[in-house]
Amino acid sequence: MGVTKSDLFSERQNELATIARVFAHPARIAILEHLIKANTCINGDLVQELGLAQATISQHLRELKAIGVIKGSIEGVSVNYCIDPIRWLEIRQLFESLFAGFPKIPDQGCC
Amino acid sequence: MGVTKSDLFSERQNELATIARVFAHPARIAILEHLIKANTCINGDLVQELGLAQATISQHLRELKAIGVIKGSIEGVSVNYCIDPIRWLEIRQLFESLFAGFPKIPDQGCC
DNA sequence: TTATTACATTGCAATATTACGATAAATAAA
DNA sequence: TTTATTTATCGTAATATTGCAATGTAATAA
Numbered sequence A, B: 001m002g003v004t005k006s007d008l009f010s011e012r013q014n015e016l017a018t019i020a021r022v023f024a025h026p027a028r029i030a031i032l033e034h035l036i037k038a039n040t041c042i043n044g045d046l047v048q049e050l051g052l053a054q055a056t057i058s059q060h061l062r063e064l065k066a067i068g069v070i071k072g073s074i075e076g077v078s079v080n081y082c083i084d085p086i087r088w089l090e091i092r093q094l095f096e097s098l099f100a101g102f103p104k105i106p107d108q109g110c111c
Numbered sequence C: 001t002t003a004t005t006a007c008a009t010t011g012c013a014a015t016a017t018t019a020c021g022a023t024a025a026a027t028a029a030a
Numbered sequence D: 001t002t003t004a005t006t007t008a009t010c011g012t013a014a015t016a017t018t019g020c021a022a023t024g025t026a027a028t029a030a
Helices: A011-023 A028-038 A053-068 A085-099 B013-025 B026-038 B054-066 B085-099
Strands: A070-075 A078-083 B070-075 B078-083
Touching: A011 A028, A011 A053, A011 A078, A011 A085, A011 B013, A011 B026, A028 A070, A028 A078, A028 B013, A028 B054, A028 B085, A078 A085, A078 B013, A085 B026, A085 B085, B013 B054, B013 B085, B026 B054, B026 B070, B026 B078, B054 B070, B078 B085
Parallel strands: none
Antiparallel strands: A070 A078, B070 B078
16 A cells, blocks of 8 residues: 555654654765754755755755754755754654663663 | 665665664554563564554564564564664664764754 | 464555656846 | 756656555464
């Protein structure tokens, strides 16, 4: 079918999955890492950096924007992209809340 | 096309994306959370817990196994699944290494 | 042996994702 | 105005994912 049964799961589980899906492509990881490295708003020289077509990069940027992890501000004819630090922290904590749940007793899994 | 150009990206970027893809489904998040909650090996009452068919659960378990985050040990006629604590930590640190890179100076993004 | 039980695998239909050429839109430069 | 320049969107082909019924497999019970 190819359609996820979202109604079976909690809002938090769906949100985590949605965010993870955006992280689930190396180009999007690369874009985030480039924005981190630049540590400033950067415009579309991403097309030069990664070896993908402009339309493809634009599509990846849209998905990153959809979960709010990046923001774009128009700067004349070009667009400056940057990571939203607030959202970045939220997402970091969302993952951390999952990872921190196990193991309950350090160094003691069950297998 | 639908095929990711993995050769354009670093091994680390591809690994992060591959792991994120496995986390990118609410059923797989739910399975992990169930295993965390049980804090012990649990067998296939996952089919009861989540509202998905046995074949579907089995497929999700296989994807979780593929990145090593869970292990299954045969226990008579059933199978006990549990989280691999070593791998769990590795994955946690992989995500953390991404999140920790930004912002370089706390409370100071660029937008 | 013959069930039964618990999972895994296969095969398929429905849908989603990836990539990119073509084109649109919006601003700046000539 | 006309022409670049930059980014977004549309349309489409190739491939991947999701979900499940049907079937396979392996261990146990009768």
